[in-house]
Amino acid sequence: MNFNKSVFFGALLIILIGWNCSGPEEKTVFSKIPFPKDNPITAEKIAFGKRLFFDKRLSRNNEMSCATCHRPDKAFTDGLPKSKGVNGALAMRNAPSILNSSYFKRYMYDGEVKTLEEQVLVPIQDHREMGSSMKEVLRKLSKDSRYRELAKSIFNRELDAYVVTRAISTYERSLISRSSRFDRYRAGEKTALNANELAGWKLFSEKLYCTKCHPAPDFTNYRVLSNGLYRDYGTDQGRFRINGEEKEKGTFKVPSLRNVSLTAPYMHDGSMKTLKEVILHYSNGGADHPNKSAIIQRFSLTDLEINQLCSFLETLVDTSGVN
Ligand code: HEC
Ligand code: HEC
Known part of the structure; x- marks a missing residue:
């Protein structure tokens, strides 16, 4: 990261702060x-x-x-x-x-x-x-x-x-990433998502249960839960290590799914290489662990639907704040 970029970003922020004092719309950008x-x-x-x-x-x-x-x-x-x-x-x-x-x-x-x-x-x-x-x-x-x-x-x-x-x-x-194509769709720009991506959003939010733990806008409910990744979590038992409570074995903070197509590999141990692999984990109902959340249940999707779900997840990318 060079100095020019930080100057540019600093200037951008000053502009935002300036707007903050003058316009009601811009106020939300910064005060958020x-x-x-x-x-x-x-x-x-x-x-x-x-x-x-x-x-x-x-x-x-x-x-x-x-x-x-x-x-x-x-x-x-x-x-x-x-x-x-x-x-x-x-x-x-x-x-x-x-x-x-x-x-x-x-x-x-x-x-x-x-x-x-x-x-x-x-x-x-x-x-x-x-x-x-x-x-x-x-x-x-x-x-x-x-x-x-x-x-x-x-x-x-x-x-x-x-x-x-x-x-x-x-x-x-200052590292904000909330202007993805999905955000534009959510703000009312109906053409921001294509038919495939929209079908994926419907699967994610309506047919399946994903938004119970990964709701918009951050695509996490911030809770510490088990998605049944393993039957035996081995050396990393998640939050169990903090208080040694049996019911916290295998529980991890629900990660945000923003920019998820850029953040492979997945899960706390990086054990899944692709989003497709993650979807198969959920469709198989997760591993049989006593602390696995009751929300996680087996389901079946066609290949087309799996692709639609992946396509939707890929719309959560926004690197504008980074570049
Ligand atoms: C009961 C809560 C819960 C539900 C429901 C749930 N997840 Fe998750 N999800 C988690 C937790 C907890 C993790 C992290 C687990 C770990 O690291 O061991 C996770 C991880 C992920 C990851 C990996 C993110 C990363 O950066 O590593 C993806 C992708 C994901 N979930 C997608 C989905 C999809 C798609 C659905 C719906 C089919 C779904 N989740 C339903 C709790 C949930
Ligand atoms: C050697 C690699 C490494 C370095 C260097 C590193 N991190 Fe991390 N960072 C990680 C890992 C791994 C985690 C997850 C740890 C966990 O959850 O137990 C993490 C977690 C975090 C989180 C929590 C994110 C969340 O979703 O909860 C923040 C914030 C963070 N790091 C900031 C920093 C900052 C600031 C520095 C420099 C002072 C730094 N990291 C240096 C690897 C690194």
Whole structure:
């Protein structure tokens, strides 16, 4: 990501903020991005957070930034079943997209992390991801006079964990992807979807049960549930690891399906390569696990209907905020 792009994006945001004061319609564009009271969104903070997000000094060996696993060209995922951390370590799970993460009500597959600010600490310290510590990161970044100046001018304090977590989370909040063809259809532009895609949306939302857990606009209900991926989840029992509660074995946060055609492979362990494979998983009724949601039931679709469902899912792509 070069500097020109951040300037462009900053300018765009300033325009949006400007509009925010003048026009009622534009007001919704900007005011729809939620943020915590103590961390308002500003163009300077987004640009600072973006630099940090792409800064490899955040990892122990200076070889890996947040963007190594959350690549803009892959809707902020990395295309691997499970991410690779420092020195080739295998991360525990598949990297989810962070587009629209400002709207998420909980983070990580366990759904245990409550804010984006808090989340920043996790990959930095995880020995299977960046393998460093906030102390170590601050020691390296504080040598950079530009960073010290930005911390002073934007936050009026020294470069510290407060600054790093607030800046990165603000950049993440700016990554909005809600102008897909499906959104245009939903806003009333009837020709935005073709007949095949529309038939797929009807399957997804009416004939089948998908919207019970993946409803618009975010295509997730944010709950932590089991879709019956396995009969035995093996070493990763999902949210069970947080409290050791039997009923949480095999439960994972329902992922958003926005940009899903760009984020393969699928599921917490990246075990499914294609959307067709995912659909077959559901049509087979999922594996027989005691915590599998009762909503998941066997169904049958023709080949045409499977294609229609895939076509609909492919309409959820919107990379305009990224490019
Ligand atoms: C080594 C690869 C890797 C790196 C580096 C990495 N992440 Fe992640 N990220 C992941 C994986 C894997 C998950 C899912 C972990 C889980 O759910 O247990 C994740 C989850 C997330 C989530 C939660 C998304 C959701 O849907 O709940 C956010 C936000 C996030 N990362 C931001 C960051 C930021 C910010 C950085 C840099 C400070 C970063 N990541 C660095 C791999 C990585
Ligand atoms: C009971 C809730 C529930 C229902 C109903 C449901 N899902 Fe899911 N879905 C989940 C959960 C939970 C996951 C993540 C599971 C995991 O990672 O182990 C998931 C994952 C997915 C993924 C993979 C996303 C990714 O980024 O990895 C796709 C695609 C998907 N579901 C599509 C569908 C479709 C299509 C339907 C309807 C046939 C459907 N889901 C019905 C809960 C549900």
